Amino acid sequence: MVMFISMAYSKDYRLGKIVQPIKQSISLRLDPQKDNFSGATRIELQIKQAIDGIRIHAKNINMSKITIIDLINGASMMLTPSQPSEYDIVTLQAPKTIVKGRYKLFIEYVAKVSTEPEGLYKFSEGKEHYLVTQLQAMKARTVFPSFDEPSFKIPFKVDITVPSEYQVLGNTPIENDMTQGLYTTHYFRQTAPINTDVLAIAVGRFTARTIEGMPISSTLYTTKGQQLDVDIIRRDIPTIFKHIQAYFTVAYPYQKLDFLVLPVYSGAGMENAGLITLHQELVAFPKNNNGLGSYESHKLIAHEIIHMWFGNLVTMAWWDDLWLNESFSEWLARKVVNRQFPQFNGELNLPQLDAFWDDTPSTPAIKRTMKSVDDYNAIGQIVYTKGHAIISMIEKHVGERAFQLAIVDYIKKFSGKNVSFSDFIEHMEKHTDTTLYPIFNSFLTNPQYPLVTLRKIKQKLRISQQPFSDTTACDKSCSNEELIWHVPLRLKFFTHQGIVHKEFLLESNSAELSLPKGTYAVFADGGALGYFRYQVKGVENNSMDWMRHLSRQEKRSLLANNNDLVKGGYLKYADALVLQLTLLKDPSLSTELAANIFNDLDSDFYDFVPLTLQGSYRDYLTNALLRSTEDVRWFNKTNESDKLRGNSLSFLGTKLLDKEAINFSIAHFQAIINNESSLSEFMKSMVLKVIASNGNKKDFERFKRAYKTSDSALLKNSLIRYMGYFSYQNSVTDYYDFLFSKDVNTTEFKGFYLQYPIYNPKNRFDAIRYLENNLSQLFSRVAEDDKQWQPYSFATGCSTALRQKLNKLYRPYLKEIKGLKDKLANVNYMISNCENMQKDNFSHLKHLLQTQ
Ligand SMILES: [Zn+2]
Structure with missing residues (x-):
């Protein structure tokens, strides 16, 4: 026939x-x-x-x-x-x-x-x-x-x-x-x-360097024109490889494994079978680096190597299961790097933290219909971020060892083949003897994530769930009142007799548990891997007394959870801030966690502190942090970690405008732009950030001159980024004019540079005004696939007036640029959210800042 x-x-x-x-x-x-x-x-x-x-x-x-x-x-x-x-x-x-x-x-x-x-x-x-x-x-x-x-x-x-x-x-x-x-x-x-x-x-024409210590033939190639230091990754690739191979127990499936480091960005890395490509900005380091490399470089390399098994040997059947390739590689890459390179403190980068950010009600679920390249380009980060966070949570639920055995068997069984979601689930359920479909399915097919509320009612604990975000903020396509997740909870009850652990799978709208006797505090995210947000009512007690018993990761979860509760309107920022400051002053706090808190304070500033309260915020925090007995000017302490030094310099120098932090930066600035500084790369960036945030047009010109004359790609990269942090009159025009000028060539130009001035509320309307006259120029500079993401530059915005201007700006392009409409809707959502949150928080925050 x-x-x-x-x-x-x-x-x-x-x-x-x-x-x-x-x-x-x-x-x-x-x-x-x-x-x-x-x-x-x-x-x-x-x-x-x-x-x-x-x-x-x-x-x-x-x-x-x-x-x-x-x-x-x-x-x-x-x-x-x-x-x-x-x-x-x-x-x-x-x-x-x-x-x-x-x-x-x-x-x-x-x-x-x-x-x-x-x-x-x-x-x-x-x-x-x-x-x-x-x-x-x-x-x-x-x-x-x-x-x-x-x-x-x-x-x-x-x-x-x-x-x-x-x-x-x-x-x-x-x-x-x-x-x-x-x-x-x-x-x-x-x-x-x-x-x-x-x-x-x-x-x-390439420079070839053998990678010693690999069980198969392996060479690292760089382009001839570059003088790159790739010794760190060349040294560490065999360790990464060895532990991945040990996890899978299945032999490496290809004839060789070469790495090609490229100056052009075509993705951070690509898992070509036997020839992985890597973007040089992520894996090459200057000679005076600390010799460690970075968490991101090692995770990227692990991610791409893991793809040889997850993705290449066992491949998704169709694009709607892209997460089977990406989420698994990302999940295992973190695991390998956290275990083998503890110096990066990767365990504090809780997997769910990056994921919540763009998992808004108008972001489609991970599993979605995929037909074309356009559908693929519209995915964004979610298959990596949310996907691996879900796997981490479920791995914890099943148990690490049982999960590994099931995965190893999965790789063996489907070696050389293609798999779908149902093949995967069927295998995992059978092998672990655990019901997993409803958990995976609810998190993969529902958009966003649940808010779990734990409420003490007499001797019971009622646990209920609802979608974290108010869904009225988006149009009909994302109305999801009926959403239910199957949430594996690991509860910690703090009682007068000690800590009681309890695992509980929340499968419906609400459920009840009996409270252990003498419970005075409850923590909902034991192990810190839950892909949900939580609030405790009626039992929680904000004293340091029980919080001190949480692990570093759990403290991180608590802080991040508070931060999100504030953003969602479930908690006042003033309360979250008090907890941050209390933890910062706790002498038993790990320095890594302190570095994280500084980072949070730094990024919270523009989100949560309205312009009119910035002055009193500065006074309050200066009093609380800089006039107390504990010295938090960590940037001065050469024996502290880079991250703590840099984060404290950035927060104190750019938000509290601390004289000592600014003077420290001035003292190092000239050496940095001469490329003669002995500071680490991260510290150098933070110095540039402080100088730019406090600088005038003269300083801007010094950045510009240094950019034009420097032949260090790394320094140029930092310079161009932090030039976006100036906020003198007309700085936005100066910065954007420079970005679009001939001094910044096609490979150096990145569409996302436009977002830097916009972080600062003072610059936002100048940025819109500039783009009103130059949007077509921007579109002509960014790649086709990136055009739809341009409104994200304004994702940090926080006012209706700005939102209206933004919509007007992009309206003429909605038809012609695929995906732009969705991205703009997302940004609208983020801006409204921020505005509502600042309004809700204003009087509380003002009250706190007045009580000195
Ligand atoms: Zn990948």
């Missing part, structure tokens, strides 16, 4: 299952100095029933010769390509029916090299030219005609012909080279079965 294509595929964004690729060869002729390239590909196919054409992905590819050969009888015919559909699907029409059987499909084509960092893109550094691929997501189709869906995992055989002076890197080692005239063809070994997203090619 002949299936007519239009009938056979109801979901027209998918290729369907009738044509199954078996393996694919790709030959490309590339020259980094040219704008086009040519290619030929050969795909072996199993056709499961008679069809009149073959559906394949191809975008901006000009196919010239398409032949199909029947492998049984050798008969061949020419096929004709249709116009691509909106999902980039081209039908290769046959002149007569293609019957069931084995075939080889040949296609010759030409295509364009991309100038944006996706697909096959080019970039230059001085006289050096490069071509690199970034195929996630759905970009392989711009480089070769392909079955560009994650569920088609096949072996690839790649050969690349380039001018002989260039090197070529790929997923596998090179088998042999052949030079003819000025060109050399590099033949790579066949890959293991992989999905198209993780295929990779890089052409250019």
Whole structure:
């Protein structure tokens, strides 16, 4: 029977299952100095029933010769390509029916090299030219005609012909080279079965450094033009690798594992099978660094290595389960780095903290329909942040060891295959003998997160839940009064006889528990991994007495929870502030936690302290912190951690305007812009922040001069960022003019730089005014995918007038820029929220600040 294509595929964004690729060869002729390239590909196919054409992905590819050969009888015919559909699907029409059987499909084509960092893109550094691929997501189709869906995992055989002076890197080692005239063809070994997203090619001249101590061949490549210090990651990659491999117990699945450090940002990193790419700003360190690297660098490397198993060996069946790749890699990356590199204190970066931020009522759930690249680009951070926070919570619920055994077995069972949410859940439930579906499902398919209320009623504790955010703030699409989560709670009851632990799964609107005798305080987030917010009524007691018994992570959870309760309107900021100050003065507080509190105070300032109260806030905190016996001017103490020193310098120097902090910064400024300072990178940034926050136009000009003359990418990066912190008259215009000037080239320019002046309420209307005249210029500078995110620069805003101007500013673009409408709605929500919160808090805060 002949299936007519239009009938056979109801979901027209998918290729369907009738044509199954078996393996694919790709030959490309590339020259980094040219704008086009040519290619030929050969795909072996199993056709499961008679069809009149073959559906394949191809975008901006000009196919010239398409032949199909029947492998049984050798008969061949020419096929004709249709116009691509909106999902980039081209039908290769046959002149007569293609019957069931084995075939080889040949296609010759030409295509364009991309100038944006996706697909096959080019970039230059001085006289050096490069071509690199970034195929996630759905970009392989711009480089070769392909079955560009994650569920088609096949072996690839790649050969690349380039001018002989260039090197070529790929997923596998090179088998042999052949030079003819000025060109050399590099033949790579066949890959293991992989999905198209993780295929990779890089052409250019690279510096290669062997990574010693790896159980497989492993080389770290940097581009020739760069003098980067990658010794720290080169030293630590084997440790990271070893512990990941030990967790999985399953052998590394590919032939080699190389790393390519790139100056161009095409994502922080990419998990190409056997050739991980990393963005240099995240993994290269200056010579005078503390020798540790950073939590982010190590977590990024771990994340990408883990993908070799989670993502590449076991792959999501379709994009709606992207979290199966991303959340798991992020969850395990934190675990490995927290355990092997305790110096970073990663355990205090509680997984849920970053996640709450953009999990608003108008952010769609993690699991959602995905059809196209646009759907993929609209996801944002949530599959990483919320996803791994949920996994951490459920791991705690199941037990770490039982969870690991189930995961190891999962990797073994689905090795080389694709998985869906239901495959995963079925496996995990069976293996751990625990009901997990309702927990996973409620957190993955509901937007936002629950607020759990614990209320003492006589000798009982009533526990109830509701969505954390008021859903009336957004339109109908996010009305969710009926939302229920299955919340695993780990309660700690503080009684006169000691601490009583109790695990409880809240499965409905409300439930009751009996209170242990003599309970005087309750803590709802034992272990500090809950993806929910909590408030305690009727028992909680704000004394240090029980809080002292909480772990560092639990104290962090308590502080962060308070902060969110304030934002949600469930707690007064004044009360949260008092708790922060009480903890800061507790001599037993860990310095890492103190650093965190300073960081919170710093970022809370613009959120919670209205302009009219800033003066009395300064007086109050100066009194409480700087005139007390404990000296919190930690920036002066060279034996303290960088984080504590830097955070105290920033808060004291930019918010309390402390003379000593400012003088400290002035004393170090010149050496920093001369690139001669011995301070750590973080301290240098904080000094620049203090100088800019207190500086005038003259200082701004010094930043600008230093930027133009410096050849340190790292220093330039800091300078351009902190130039956004000036707030003298006209500073916003000066800053934005500079960003858009020729002094900041395309690779240096980032759309998110625009947000820096906007942190400061004083600058916000100047920023809007500037953009009213220059928005088209901004859009012409940022990548297509980033345009929709631009309103986020104003996410810290806090007034109706600003919101109205913002909506007016972006209104003309709502139709033409995909995703912009949703992002703008989100920002509207955040701004309204902030405004309401400041209003609600005003009198309480004023009252507190007057009681000295
Ligand atoms: Zn990832």
